[in-house]
Amino acid sequence: MPGYTSAVLIELLDGCLQKNRRSQELLYKQFYGYAMSICLRYTRSREEAKEILNDGFYKVFTKLDTFDSSRSFKTWLSRIMINTALDHYRQEVRRDVFDDVEVADNVTVDETVISKLAHEELMELIQRLTPSYRIVFSLSVIDGYTHEEIADQLNISVGASKSNLSRAREKLREMLSKINIGDYDRVTR
Structure with missing residues (x-):
């Protein structure tokens, strides 16, 4: 994470676990570009990607207690964004x-x-x-x-x-x- 040490990331994640809105906003802004690039790969439009991105970050904030801090946060975030895109796809397109x-x-x-x-x-x-x-x-x-x-x-x-x-x-x-x-x-x- 450019500009962020792991200590700062841990502090941000702790703030998010405590439902601190400022920590959530900072985490969202810090990883927005990375998460958006993932969502864009699975959608036809930027608007659809934003919808998936926001749903994905909602999952991040509500499931952050399941994150294993000994692992990479970006990898965990990536998996959530991909799964959210797949969930969206399943809802929109028939098998x-x-x-x-x-x-x-x-x-x-x-x-x-x-x-x-x-x-x-x-x-x-x-x-x-x-x-x-x-x-x-x-x-x-x-x-x-x-x-x-x-x-x-x-x-x-x-x-x-x-x-x-x-x-x-x-x-x-x-x-x-x-x-x-x-x-x-x-x-x-």
């Missing part, structure tokens, strides 16, 4: 949007193209994916969940997780190629 395929092709995205994109551009492309593709892609590629963990979290089969990841990568590849063609057209004019 039948997932394609249940036993085996999916392993499709890769050209990493050199992705590395040239600004973070904001990549997030915008991810947000354009369908909800099922976006959720599985974010859980797998960005947050490092296994297909078994994704299947368990979303109550789908491992094959559906693999299929959705494969199709998300393919959609991203299509979007990236359109960006590259657009860039090429601008340069050649």
Whole structure:
């Protein structure tokens, strides 16, 4: 946590445990950017991400007594934000949007193209994916969940997780190629 020592963080967390509004406000402000970046990966819009972020911080403040102070607070916060986004997703989208395929092709995205994109551009492309593709892609590629963990979290089969990841990568590849063609057209004019 830049600018915060672990002693300051512990003091903030203690204040939050005591329901001190100022401590809650400071903790919220300190971790807002980090938590928002997580929420944006799972949503289509900033407004939806803010809703998830606020629900997530509510959970942080009401469940802070379950936090193990021997572990990383950022990791705990990240898990809460991801789970809150998944809860939101489950409420908004029915299970039948997932394609249940036993085996999916392993499709890769050209990493050199992705590395040239600004973070904001990549997030915008991810947000354009369908909800099922976006959720599985974010859980797998960005947050490092296994297909078994994704299947368990979303109550789908491992094959559906693999299929959705494969199709998300393919959609991203299509979007990236359109960006590259657009860039090429601008340069050649």
